[in-house]
Amino acid sequence: MKQAFYILMALHFATINLNAQGGGSGGTQLSGDVAINIREGGAGKTFIRNRIPVDEYIDYQPYLFNNSRYGEVKLLDGTLKTGMYIYNLDTESLENTETDELIQWNIVESFHFPKTDNEEAIQFSNMKLIWPEGEYGGFLQDVKSSPFVKVKHYLEYFPPNWNPSTQMGSKDARVEAQSQAYLKVNKQWIEIPDTKNKFFEMFGSLSEDLRTYARKNRLKVRNIEDVGKMVMWVAKNGK
Numbered sequence: 001m002k003q004a005f006y007i008l009m010a011l012h013f014a015t016i017n018l019n020a021q022g023g024g025s026g027g028t029q030l031s032g033d034v035a036i037n038i039r040e041g042g043a044g045k046t047f048i049r050n051r052i053p054v055d056e057y058i059d060y061q062p063y064l065f066n067n068s069r070y071g072e073v074k075l076l077d078g079t080l081k082t083g084m085y086i087y088n089l090d091t092e093s094l095e096n097t098e099t100d101e102l103i104q105w106n107i108v109e110s111f112h113f114p115k116t117d118n119e120e121a122i123q124f125s126n127m128k129l130i131w132p133e134g135e136y137g138g139f140l141q142d143v144k145s146s147p148f149v150k151v152k153h154y155l156e157y158f159p160p161n162w163n164p165s166t167q168m169g170s171k172d173a174r175v176e177a178q179s180q181a182y183l184k185v186n187k188q189w190i191e192i193p194d195t196k197n198k199f200f201e202m203f204g205s206l207s208e209d210l211r212t213y214a215r216k217n218r219l220k221v222r223n224i225e226d227v228g229k230m231v232m233w234v235a236k237n238g239k
Contacts, residue, residue, distance in 0.1 A: 048092045048105075049136045049154045052175055060175035062090035064153050068097040069119065073111040075103075076126075085111070087124070089155050089177060092138035105138050127152075131189050140182075145228030148184045148235065149192070153177060181224055183231065196221045203234050210234060 052058065064087045071085035073094060081103070085094045092105040108126055115121040124139040130150060131140070141151040156178040161169040181192040183202075193199045199221045200207040213219070213233050219226035 048090075048138055049152070052090075052155060052157045056173065058157075058173055058175050060155070061177070062088050062155065064089055064177060068095075069113050069116065071111055071113045073103060074109045075107055076109050077107075085113075087111075087139070089153055108139075110142075111139075125150075133187070134189070141224075143224055143228040145225045146231045146235075148231050149224065149228045150182050150184075150189070151224055152180050152182065154180070181227060192227065194221075199227075203238075206234055206238060209237070 052060075068084040068086040071083065071094070073081040073085065075081065083096045083101075084098050085096055085103075088095055094103040094108070094111060095101075096103075105126065106128075109129065110123060110125045112123045113119070113121060123142045123144075125142055127134060127136060127138050127140045138152075138154075141153065143149040143151065154177070155175050158170075158174050158176065160171055160173055162171040163169050181194075182189040183192050193202065200211055203210055210230060210233065214221075214226075214230055217229070219230055221227060
């Protein structure tokens with residue numbers, strides 16, 4: 001119950017702060033010092049989230065999307081690059097499929113894939129600009145409906161789990177792309193539960209009112225933009 005109270009208070013005051021500053025779509029204002037630190041890679045102290053064993057060969061897809069698409073990449077020095085890019089989760093880099101150019105995460109401020117006939121627009125920001133204290137480097141997906149919500153995509157290793165008695169499971173290890181949504185509370189980013197009940201329970205005394213708001217507006221916990229809308233409702237109505 002205490003955590004729910006702190007979440008409500010933190011979101012409430014953060015919203016006041018955003019309004020006072022004129023609002024924004026998320027991210028952090030860059031300074032020259034910050035950019036230099038990121039470009040240096042944190043003196044070797046920053047890691048990419050990767051739990052794949054180095055001594056085991058596994059055939060897997062390292063990309064978030066199956067195909068490259070037109071993207072706009074903004075570097076920390078202000079340079080804007082455009083081209084056909086694909087996001088490599090294994091190396092946290094962008095690969096230009098037309099020129100073989102490789103852009104590492106630690107020189108990128110953000111990148112954006114515009115909307116197409118078949119795909120929604122999606123934007124990512126440098127994780128270290130949003131979460132400087134975090135252990136990992138790479139990118140976080142921005143959520144248009146709330147600056148307090150981000151998504152981390154990463155590769156996860158799953159060992160063989162074959163059960164001979166039930167004849168169920170997999171005999172082979174596998175690597176798959178996974179996603180984790182995060183909520184900013186004060187200066188920390190906490191994991192957002194992926195089940196409906198646990199999500200609403202995060203908000204304590206406002207949980208039932210939030211459920212009513214979600215039902216009325218047909219918002220779903222499994223839709224990250226809907227999660228952002230619910231978080232902003234809590235930020236506005238929390239006391």
